[in-house]
Amino acid sequence: MSSPLLETVGLRKAFGALVATDGVDFDVREGETHAVIGPNGAGKTTFIKQLSGELQPDTGSVRFAGEDITRLPPQRRSRKGLARSFQITSIFHDFSTLDNVALAIQAYAGHSFRFWRAAREDASLIQPAMQLLKQVGLEGKAQVLATKLSHGEHRQLEIAMALATRPRLLLLDEPVAGMGTDESARMVKFLETLKGSKTIVLVEHDMDAVFSLADRISVLVYGRIVATGTPAEIRANAEVRAAYLGEEG
Amino acid sequence: MRPAPRTWVLAGLLLLLAAVPPLAAWLDQPFYLDLLRRVMIFAIAATSLNLILGYGGMVSFGHAAYLGIGAYAVGVLGFYGIHDGWLQWSVAIGASALVALAIGAVSVRTSGIYFIMITLAFTQMLYYLGISIEEYGGDDGMRLASRSQFSGLIDLADPAAFYYVVLAILALFLYLTRRLVDSRFGRALQAARSNEARARAIGFSPYPYRLAAFVISGAMCGLAGALLVNHTLYLTPEFMNWTRSGELMFMVILGGIGTTAGPLLGAAALLLLEDLLQGWSLLPKAVTEHWQLYLGVILVLVVLHAKRGLAGLIPGKNE
Amino acid sequence: MNLILIAEQTLNGLQLGVTLFLIAAGLTLVFGIMNLVNLAHGALYMVGAYLGTFFFQQTGSWPLAVALALAGSMLVGVVTEVVALRTLYERDHLDQVLATFGLILFFNELVAMLWGRAAIFSTIPEYLSGHVQIAGGLSYPLYRLVIIGIGLAVALLLWWVVARTRLGMLIRAGASNRPMVAALGVNIRLLYTVVFGFGAALAGLAGLLVGPVYSVQPGMGELILIQVFVVIVIGGIGSIRGAFAGALIVGMVDTLGRAFLKPTLATVLSPTAADAAGPALASMLIYLLMAVVLAFRPAGLFRAVR
Secondary structure: OOOOOEEEEEEEEEEOOEEEEEEEEEEEOOOOEEEEEOOOOOOHHHHHHHHHOOOOOOEEEEEEOOEEOOOOOHHHHHHHOEEEEOOOOOOOOOOEHHHHHHHHHHHHOOOOOOOOOEHHHOHHHHHHHHHHHHHHOOHHHOOOEHHHOOHHHHHHHHHHHHHHOOOOEEEEEOOOOOOOHHHHHHHHHHHHHHEOOEEEEEEOOOHHHHHHHOOEEEEEEOOEEEEEEOHHHHHHOHHHHHHHHHHHO | OOOOHHHHHHHHHHHHHHHHHHHHHHHOOHHHHHHHHHHHHHHHHHHHHHHHHHHOOOOOOOOHHHHHHHHHHHHHHHHOOOOEHHHHHHHHHHHHHHHHHHHHHHHOOOOHHHHHHHHHHHHHHHHHHHHHOHHHOOOOOEEOOOOOEEOOOEOOOOHHHHHHHHHHHHHHHHHHHHHHHHEHHHHHHHHHHHOHHHHHHHOOOHHHHHHHHHHHHHHHHHHHHHHHHHHHOEEOHHHHOHHHHHHHHHHHHHHOOOOOOHHHHHHHHHHHHHHHHHHOOOOOHHHHHOHHHHHHHHHHHHHHHOOOOOHHHOOOOOO | OOHHHHHHHHHHHHHHHHHHHHHHHHHHHHHHHHOOOOOOHHHHHHHHHHHHHHHHHHHOOHHHHHHHHHHHHHHHHHHHHHHHHHHHHHOOHHHHHHHHHHHHHHHHHHHHHHHOOOOEOOOOOHHHOOEEEEOOOEEEEHHHHHHHHHHHHHHHHHHHHHHHOHHHHHHHHHHHOHHHHHHOOOOHHHHHHHHHHHHHHHHHHHHHHHOOOOOEOOOHHHHHHHHHHHHHHHHOOOOHHHHHHHHHHHHHHHHHHHHHHHHHHHHHOOHHHHHHHHHHHHHHHHHHHHHHHHHHOOOOOOOOOO
């Protein structure tokens, strides 16, 4: 078995007396979709932030494609191929939908010290951006101001922006959060099209989405991973059922 | 792409401004030439501030420093007998850029309240420096030995010629700023203002772009300072006073923050308002004598109730 | 350069330091708790100075004048907060800067309307004037010692209030978690007004104390406010401890720098060079200090009120 694309070794993060991440060993293989679930307050967001670079662990390391990225800030990890979508929608509200994606493409293309050519007429930005919007189903809203999109459309835009940087690994923080049944079904179908070609780490509460998409599931409780396995294995795991799935019924 | 109504209004204003010298001569009212030239010089300064404030979201309270540096570049060189305009104005721009780089390198890393206070503090430092150098007049300031000379090309002593030079520079800077804002560089800057965390997440590091914008902005304002001292023929550290910085910020806000036409509209509005409050014969003496009181109240009301400024009254590109 | 001169300037530095602290304390609390950039804080200092001068002239009793001026400053502060500043809490910093800038113009002109543009003469009572003999042959003005004493006493009082009382606890809580404090049923509006009034009183105290030492004129607030900003940046926004440390540092560096930089330079440079560079460099000293501190500690020396 080849070495994992992303792994954490002994990751630990404490906020004063509160230990949010308690010695987490975690690995993701290339091409797999690995879901992280756990009750509220289990430390999922803290964990994701350490993967994306917004938080630095106290001890332990994060390795990506064999390289230690523990001290790298988010913008550097993005360049290495690790992209994140946000749980609480974080987009550029005063830009159009198309421009949001174009910005992500622009960021990926290298430095932006180009002072003369108008970005909105730059085909090398516009075309790929439209492609991505088509992929997530938002091409009809290209010129709409991002802040005017519906909640579900915001989530779609989030993913489009994450994809714009051609990541090897996608960190999806609750992609179907706040969506109705139809919308989440659509989102799940879309994410299925990404399976295999992209490695995905998925943090989610929605069990339908998790069980349809995940190749493996890790369960995070009080900052520790208590179980890792295929969906079937996790379903059958009594400890997990008691601690977590039991609440969901 | 059809230009937005705002662009037409701006173009119209510039054309109107171009018509002023012959009109003023015909009506024998040189006062207006003088007044509008001053408005345009401040519009240039406000345009430079709009770049970092309006588009970059950087609340720099120290912009008047560059007016001062540009002015002193011209004044000090003139003091030593160097009157060549090309050299003077190049030094004005270069020195401002350098100082902006130095101040920016330290301040741009910070944000929010810190950034405001730090830019303010550094400007005051320059102000006190200006006051303490007795050679160049200390806090009394000094007369300009002679206007910048552009031998053979243009005589700045001719009011109309000088007026057109200022107008040309204003138009040029408005155009350059527009191009800058629409470019990838401008986009990166605006993205950092719009959502800094997201900008980082997709791969932008805000610092280099903000610093570059800060330097460009300072350099532009330095040229405005060179123009200003040629206009006033007198040089004092008051050019760099922080209240001047506040005035520049108000011009940007009054005109409409983050718009191209805003700085010009704002400069005109604020300067004309100040002149009006100080000298309009229809106002009672109680008002004109203490005009700053009323100006202060008006400014507070504008901030509280009219955020979008004058340009906000005219539809722009996205509306 | 002798020891007496050094001692004298050190005391002067201490006096400037406590003055800066009184102004900085209120301002840093307002920054830290209400997230409000208040450029008009210097105006409250000015109001204190004018009221102090006015009431002493009218009543002839210094303690009474101090009490009245303090009350007056607090009142002006509270009225300003209720009328003009409340709406600014929700707004962004740019709006706050501009609105309070407008307030500065307003206050400076108001004071000019009432008392004229020229500096007014502020006196101290007989029993506070005169000099005190300090060990070593230094003869130092009594009044300045009084300022230092009052300043240190207030610092102590502030520490006690913030660390030991319920109000202080609310202040600390409000600094770190505003919504939570509101959710607990505390009247946030009232708390803010109290904090602001408190800060206004402190600034007013500084003004009435140093009025006789510096000059009382329109615009005096802004002159000292910039130094207060440097204090807060160095000390750390929201931290009273930081304001105290920063104020003493700035007070000392500025005073000692102005007094001793030129003669110190003269030992290594020519007299004319020292003459030119000395005052210029001295006036820049605290800003250079600020830049250095920022290079290593971008958020200042101390963290916010804990």
